[in-house]
Amino acid sequence: xxxxxxxxxxxxxxxxxxxxxxxxxxxxxxxxxxxxxxxxxxxxxxxxxxxxxxxxxxxxxxxxxxxxxxxxxxxxxxxxxxxxxxxxxxxxxxxxxxxxxxx
Numbered sequence: 001x002x003x004x005x006x007x008x009x010x011x012x013x014x015x016x017x018x019x020x021x022x023x024x025x026x027x028x029x030x031x032x033x034x035x036x037x038x039x040x041x042x043x044x045x046x047x048x049x050x051x052x053x054x055x056x057x058x059x060x061x062x063x064x065x066x067x068x069x070x071x072x073x074x075x076x077x078x079x080x081x082x083x084x085x086x087x088x089x090x091x092x093x094x095x096x097x098x099x100x101x102x103x
Contacts, residue, residue, distance in 0.1 A: 008056065011063055012059070015066050019041075020038070023035060026078075027079055027080075033081055041066070
């Protein structure tokens with residue numbers, strides 16, 4: 001039986017998908033830093049990663065914050081981003097260039 005997905009979960013998945021599309025519009029030489037930045041934003045406990053499912057207020061706050069960040073970082077003038085010090089998340093298959101592993 002398939003697990004039901006709430007509306008907030010759909011919004012989070014949609015934001016993650018929009019952030020990956022935004023990274024694809026950035027220069028190739030800076031994409032690795034962008035993927036690390038996106039991973040840290042979604043996974044870090046201090047930036048909203050790992051909050052409880054029932055904490056709706058916090059989830060909505062991070063959704064609004066994420067939308068504002070996507071709007072700012074999605075600008076054509078922003079080319080690169082500085083990674084978060086001390087946090088290194090393993091890159092997924094999208095960051096490595098897709099299913100074939102080509103950058």
